[in-house]
Amino acid sequence: MKILTEIFGNIHDDPKWSELLKNMDVEKADLDQWTAQKSRFLIHTDKGNEYAVSLKRHTPLRDGDIIDLDKEHNKAVVLGLALNEVLVIDLSKIDKTDRSSVERLCFELGHALGNQHWPALMKVEKIYVPLTVDKKVMSSVLDTHHFEGITYEFKQGNDIIPYLHPHEIRRLFGATGPDSKTHTHIH
DSSP: OOEEOOOOEETTTOHHHHHHHTTSEEEEEEEETTGGGOSEEEEEOTTSOEEEEEOOTTOOOOTTEEEEEETTTTEEEEEEEEOOEEEEEEOTTSOTTOHHHHHHHHHHHHHHHHHTTOOOEEETTEEEEEOOSOHHHHHHHHHHHTOTTOEEEEEEHHHHGGGSOHHHHHHHHHTTSTTOOOOOOOO
């Protein structure tokens, strides 16, 4: 079994990669968000081949990464990442002049997210929460609390990756894998 140990480039970063791969036999391997956080795993390509992947620890993977490039045999392997959507809570519009209101909002928001056992990551004035239940449920939780001054939206996980460090990516997406303990309450 061939062991793949490096990322050669990304098809979305530079048109030269797309041009180079146009005339090659390209295999695609799709990773779920749990596997995409690991540095050692097996992949199965759309052409039925299996490869072992062994990258340096904390190497961030992105959709379109070229994980094998064999010019001699005119072959390449490209990764596809299927990351869940992310709830992005924006705190930039809250009134920061009233410290007690800010503290109360942060406490209540933390309680609301924690009560649902949703993993979350805060970066600058945004809170990122991976989709672990239906979007309607997540929206309902936020709307029910009437948090003043916050807005929220859902974004594709792949769109969030460029704003995060590798350890933050792992915390955000690795927390919602098959072995995670996330759950919702049944009322």
